[in-house]
Amino acid sequence: MTLSVDLNADMGESFGPWVMGNDGGLLDVITSANIACGFHAGDPDVMASTMALARDKGVGIGSHPGFRDLQGFGRRRITLPDASLANLVRYQVAASAGMARALGSELRHVKLHGAMANMTSENLHMARVCYEAALSVVPDTIIMVLAGTAQEQAVRELGCSWAGEIFADRAYNDDATLVDRSQPGAVIHDPAIAGPRMVEMVKAGAIITESGKRIATHIDTICLHGDTPTALEIAKSVRTSLQEAGIRVERLSGRH
Template sequence: MQASVDLNADMSESFGPWTMGDDATLLEVVSSANIACGFHAGDPDVMARSMAGAVARDVGIGAHPGFADLQGFGRRRIDLGHETLGNLVRYQLGAAQAMARAAGGKVRHLKLHGALANMASEDAELARAAYTAALSVDPEIIVMVLAGTAQEVAARDLGARMACEIFADRAYNDDCTLVDRRQPGAVIHDAALASARILEMIRAGAIIAESGKHIATRIDTICLHGDTPEAVEIARGLRAELEAAGVAVARFSGARAG
């Protein structure tokens, strides 16, 4: 069993008076936060609050860029050329850097959101375009990748600093991609089940697909989605179970891909 693992959450997804998730409470539990940058969710005020909260609790800050799709929450696929995609990532990363700096912090990692992330997990060239753009802004940024997918292939090819991520609240296909949200059982809402499956994966050093297939992988960080009603319960339960098993929750180092 590994000695430590990072626990991250997607957050800062409220917009104006519309509240999505309990960011303040999640920031008391997680060690890294993926902050929405205003395209799929979030706005400048929400980002400012999230950044300030992360700095106050010494939580690692990550930019979480997605498609410009507020109505669809960034979960609808959009076909963009690689140059446009790269600029979309640069624009959102720059916004995150500015808001983090104003709060006294720094963006240390980048994680793609929603449909953009799913497309990058299937298409290494698309992932490469997104990560090349991020690295052009900050060559030392840590790229958080969906372990075992084309995202990891692209990050390794670029020699980027990398954090391999598995999901506590999502089911897996045999190729390490996530089961489509429209399928039954794709999103896990039971906190006890989420904790049990993650501990099993960490003990195995592998992603365990719905079929039972094991895919060996490096596990640097565990994600849960802040927009699910059970997010805080899952986060607290998972952290408690990890620590009870002797696995400390701590920020990932972002070892360079190799």
């Protein structure tokens, strides 16, 4: 059986004249785009132009909701009542779905951003609140989850369409969560390391942690960040390494 995997990246994170990331370059490499909704980054014009470019390149469009935290880029942990958290997610997903529809496309998936993603990877109840909120707006969407975490447990309990994600440029703890960015070695900057590392994990069907522990999991998609100096080189290395290893790169499809 031929292995296959989706490649996704966070984008649409520019704001007005301030440019963040190389979205145009990444859209030539990836198969799914997680587009900011204006709360942690982005604005309506950036969202529209990024979605239009993704549509034209045949890249799947996804919503990337996060905390209302422009200054902290959505990476600061914020505690909210369940109802407020749910409405925060609904508001952003609805904006994404409406914009995609207006551009003659569709919203294919939802992926939480930053601190919201990290918190829901540790907290099952919070993950369910966020995902139920997203599904109340787009019931048939694919929920992209951090593989092997409370996020995956939440979508399994909800019975919705989902996809397990690993990161090409982030190190892992032994509980399948990401090593905090403040720690040395948390972010991988060397394309020569990132590509072969992803091939090893996809072939093993497992997350390989910093300690060498293997956590068996479904790997449906690989995240390639766009906001680091070597982001595009890492993306190209991962795609080339996968293809040379006989692993097919194709647009995301969900599992139940």
